[in-house]
Amino acid sequence: MVSIQSANSIIEIQKNKDYSNRQEHPKVISTLHCLKTNTEEIILEPINGNPIKFPIGSFVKGAIYPICIKSIDYESDEIWFMGYINS
Numbered sequence: 001m002v003s004i005q006s007a008n009s010i011i012e013i014q015k016n017k018d019y020s021n022r023q024e025h026p027k028v029i030s031t032l033h034c035l036k037t038n039t040e041e042i043i044l045e046p047i048n049g050n051p052i053k054f055p056i057g058s059f060v061k062g063a064i065y066p067i068c069i070k071s072i073d074y075e076s077d078e079i080w081f082m083g084y085i086n087s
Contacts, residue, residue: 013072013081020047020070028068029083034059036080045070 013032019025028047038059045051047068059065059080072081 009085011083011085012079013069013083014079015073016071018071019083027085029085030066030068031084032059032065032067032069033082033084034061034063034065034080035082036078037061038074038080040075042080043073045072 009027010033011029013019013029019029037057038054039056041056042054042059043051044054044067047070049070064084069083074080
């Protein structure tokens with residue numbers, strides 16, 4: 001797992017963006033840092049997996065989740081996650 005201290009870069013995770021596209025994102029986002037507890041349903045699609053629906057309160061502010069993501073979708077326009085990348 002990548003921690004904030006060992007990450008080579010940290011990016012804002014935007015909704016409906018394909019993070020598995022290696023032309024745009026050459027490194028895998030291996031960890032999510034939650035900036036805010038989710039107040040709506042979130043659909044997360046891991047790399048090499050099927051989309052998973054997470055109910056309200058599933059992601060807790062300040063928590064770090066070791067998930068390699070392809071995409072995230074939710075209704076609001078807020079940035080709820082940061083992604084840690086380690087080469």
